[in-house]
Amino acid sequence: GAGVSQSPSNxxxxxxxxxxxxxxxxxxxxxxxxxxxxxxxxxxFLIYFQGNSAPDKSGLPSDRFSAERTGExxxxxxxxxxxxxxxxxxxxxxxxDRVTGELFFGEGSRLTxx
Amino acid sequence: xxxxxxxxxxxxxxxxxxVLLRCNYSSSVPPYLFWYVQYPxxxxxxxxxxxxxxxxxxxxxxxxxxxxxxxxxxxLTKPSAHMSDAAEYFCAVTPSGNTPLVFGKGTRLSVIA
Numbered sequence: 754g755a756g757v758s759q760s761p762s763n764x765x766x767x768x769x770x771x772x773x774x775x776x777x778x779x780x781x782x783x784x785x786x787x788x789x790x791x792x793x794x795x796x797x798f799l800i801y802f803q804g805n806s807a808p809d810k811s812g813l814p815s816d817r818f819s820a821e822r823t824g825e826x827x828x829x830x831x832x833x834x835x836x837x838x839x840x841x842x843x844x845x846x847x848x849x850d851r852v853t854g855e856l857f858f859g860e861g862s863r864l865t866x867x
Numbered sequence: 868x869x870x871x872x873x874x875x876x877x878x879x880x881x882x883x884x885x886v887l888l889r890c891n892y893s894s895s896v897p898p899y900l901f902w903y904v905q906y907p908x909x910x911x912x913x914x915x916x917x918x919x920x921x922x923x924x925x926x927x928x929x930x931x932x933x934x935x936x937x938x939x940x941x942x943l944t945k946p947s948a949h950m951s952d953a954a955e956y957f958c959a960v961t962p963s964g965n966t967p968l969v970f971g972k973g974t975r976l977s978v979i980a
Binding site for chain 2: 786856
C-alpha cells in the first residue's frame with residue numbers, strides 16, 4: 754500500500770508479557786516517529802528515527818520501552834513486562850521532509866493490558 | 868519547551884454554522900504550527916500548516932487558520948460546518964522541523980443536523 758502500515762491493529766495481552774508493534778513506513782521516507790495516545794490524552798512523543806542518525810529516545814517513558822529501525826525500513830516498538838498503564842493506541846508516522854514536519858500517520862495499534 | 872493548549876475537549880456546532888477550534892502554544896522561538904484531523908477509524912492526516920510567510924493559511928475541506936504571534940494562537944476556522952467535518956482535531960507545534968511535533972490533547976468536533 755501507499756500509506757503507513759501498522760500491525761497488529763489490536764493487541765490484548767496480560768500484565769507482565771512482552772509485546773512487539775510493527776510499523777512499515779512510506780517508501781522513501783527517512784524519518785519515522787512513534788507516538789502514544791492514551792484515552793482522552795494528546796499524542797505523546799516516544800521516539801524518532803532519522804536516516805542513519807542516532808535515534809531521539811527522549812520520549813520513552815521507561816527502560817521497558819525500546820524501538821529499532823533498520824535503515825529506512827520497518828520499525829518495531831517493543832514493550833517489555835507490560836503494565837496496565839501501557840494500554841493506549843501506539844501511532845507510527847513517517848516523513849519525507851523533516852524540515853516542514855508533515856507527518857503521515859498509520860491507523861495505530863491499540864494495546865490493551867489486562 | 869514547547870506546549871500546546873486546545874481549549875475545549877469537545878465542541879458541538881450546527882450544520883452550516885461557524886466552526887472555531889482554539890489552539891494556543893508556547894515556544895521559545897518562532898514555531899512551525901500544524902492542524903491534524905482524525906476521522907473515525909482513520910489515521911491522522913494533515914489539515915494545514917504554518918511555517919513561514921503569510922500568517923493566514925488555508926487547508927483542505929475549507930478550513931483555515933491564522934498565526935497570531937502576539938496572541939500565541941493558531942485557531943482553526945471554517946465558515947460553514949458540514950456533517951462530514953465531525954472528527955478529532957489536533958493542534959501541534961515544533962520550533963523547527965528538526966524536532967518532533969508536540970501535540971495538543973485534541974478537540975472532538977460534533978456537527979448537529
